[in-house]
Amino acid sequence: MIDGAAIHALIEELYPICRSITGQGLRETLRIIGGRIPIQLTEVPSGTPVLDWTVPPEWNVRDAFVADPDGRRVIDFRRHSLHVVNYSTPVRARMTLAELRPHLHALPAHPDWIPYRTSYYAESWGFCLTQRQLDALGQAPPDAAYDVVIDSTLAPGHLTYGELVLPGQLEDEILISTHVCHPSLADDNLSGIAISTLLARALAAGPRRRHTLRFLYAPGTIGAITWLARNRDRAARIKHGMTLTCLGDGHPFTYKRSVGGRAPVDRAAAHVLAHAGLAHQLIDFFPYGYDERQYGSPGFRLPVGSLMRGRHGMFPEYHTSADDLSFVSPQRLAESARVVAEILDVLDGDRRYRNLQPYGEPQLGKRGLYRALGGTNIPDLQMAMLWVLNQSDGQTSLLDIAERAALPFPAIRAAADLLREHDLLAEA
Ligand code: ZN
Numbered sequence: 001m002i003d004g005a006a007i008h009a010l011i012e013e014l015y016p017i018c019r020s021i022t023g024q025g026l027r028e029t030l031r032i033i034g035g036r037i038p039i040q041l042t043e044v045p046s047g048t049p050v051l052d053w054t055v056p057p058e059w060n061v062r063d064a065f066v067a068d069p070d071g072r073r074v075i076d077f078r079r080h081s082l083h084v085v086n087y088s089t090p091v092r093a094r095m096t097l098a099e100l101r102p103h104l105h106a107l108p109a110h111p112d113w114i115p116y117r118t119s120y121y122a123e124s125w126g127f128c129l130t131q132r133q134l135d136a137l138g139q140a141p142p143d144a145a146y147d148v149v150i151d152s153t154l155a156p157g158h159l160t161y162g163e164l165v166l167p168g169q170l171e172d173e174i175l176i177s178t179h180v181c182h183p184s185l186a187d188d189n190l191s192g193i194a195i196s197t198l199l200a201r202a203l204a205a206g207p208r209r210r211h212t213l214r215f216l217y218a219p220g221t222i223g224a225i226t227w228l229a230r231n232r233d234r235a236a237r238i239k240h241g242m243t244l245t246c247l248g249d250g251h252p253f254t255y256k257r258s259v260g261g262r263a264p265v266d267r268a269a270a271h272v273l274a275h276a277g278l279a280h281q282l283i284d285f286f287p288y289g290y291d292e293r294q295y296g297s298p299g300f301r302l303p304v305g306s307l308m309r310g311r312h313g314m315f316p317e318y319h320t321s322a323d324d325l326s327f328v329s330p331q332r333l334a335e336s337a338r339v340v341a342e343i344l345d346v347l348d349g350d351r352r353y354r355n356l357q358p359y360g361e362p363q364l365g366k367r368g369l370y371r372a373l374g375g376t377n378i379p380d381l382q383m384a385m386l387w388v389l390n391q392s393d394g395q396t397s398l399l400d401i402a403e404r405a406a407l408p409f410p411a412i413r414a415a416a417d418l419l420r421e422h423d424l425l426a427e428a
Pocket residue numbers: 182188319
């Protein structure tokens with residue numbers, strides 16, 4: 001349904017931008033998303049209290065570098081947005097390597113990778129570089145003086161987030177939430193952003209759905225907290241949700257359950273992954289990771305799980321420059337988008353029916369149902385029909401039936417649609 005190449009192309013477009021939890025990089029990202037889908041932007045002023053937090057000053061960076069005594073830029077933000085510690089305070093100084101060294105971050109175990117570091121909520125500054133760059137700096141005479149410049153501002157401004165709502169027949173909502181604050185990192189989380197965006201575009205072009213769909217693009221933690229603070233009452237409309245992250249890498253799927261662990265979204269995700277024949281693991285909720293922990297906090301307790309492939313912090317490329325455009329593939333992105341779409345289909349199609357001929361099995365032949373079956377190419381449809389007839393007591397939902405019958409949800413749903421058309425089922 002969604003072309004993996006199109007998802008990858010959107011990731012490529014967003015990749016060079018230096019994003020953060022506030023600032024022009026975040027706005028530029030939302031502007032590009034807005035070129036694909038009509039998102040609404042919200043700007044919340046710095047200093048605004050949001051739940052137990054405060055919207056921070058806006059950070060913008062124009063340039064950052066360390067230049068050696070010959071004026072050569074030995075660390076250069078223009079080459080990679082990860083070179084500057086995100087949210088660094090401005091600096092303009094001349095210092096020796098010994099003075100600079102506490103502000104430098106490298107990864108000795110992966111000497112060609114640049115780490116990703118942030119200094120949110122604790123004013124400081126720094127540079128990230130490869131271990132090879134750091135080793136080269138150590139070759140210079142110890143009294144060599146370096147020009148150190150971070151041309152940044154931390155000033156009153158705004159926090160920006162974007163959202164698209166696709167109204168359904170119900171006010172009940174399904175939330176798809178992605179964090180949009182990481183700079184040049186492809187899997188975490190341009191993969192989630194691009195899949196959410198192109199899925200939203202595809203669904204917006206399709207028929208109206210039962211649930212209202214809300215696609216939220218907000219900076220991690222503070223963005224979700226800001227959204228929740230501004231939608232405290234409306235948040236209860238969210239009946240199902242997922243955060244999407246790390247969906248383009250080569251690892252098997254991981255679905256992290258919502259706090260409750262048995263919400264429809266948890267069951268839908270488990271069902272889809274099992275029937276897709278894709279390697280996957282299901283893990284329980286823990287209060288770390290992405291914004292599912294904000295949505296799942298006790299005051300809100302929204303049933304929001306998290307879909308990913310590689311797990312947060314568990315693969316070496318995570319939060320390094322190795323999470324680049326080659327780390328995510330169009331084929332895996334397309335597969336992930338399909339899984340998300342199928343989970344949404346299960347959530348939207350799950351409902352309870354009542355068998356209108358509950359005394360004995362209805363005679364299918366005289367109603368033309370066997371002929372109707374012949375007109376489809378859905379495997380297991382006949383068995384699915386018998387299951388739906390048997391289980392539709394007004395209490396048991398189609399997902400309950402699919403789980404019990406060990407049949408894919410689309411077959412159960414197609415059987416229910418057919419039975420309804422032949423007046424054998426009514427919505428409970
Ligand atoms: Zn991250």
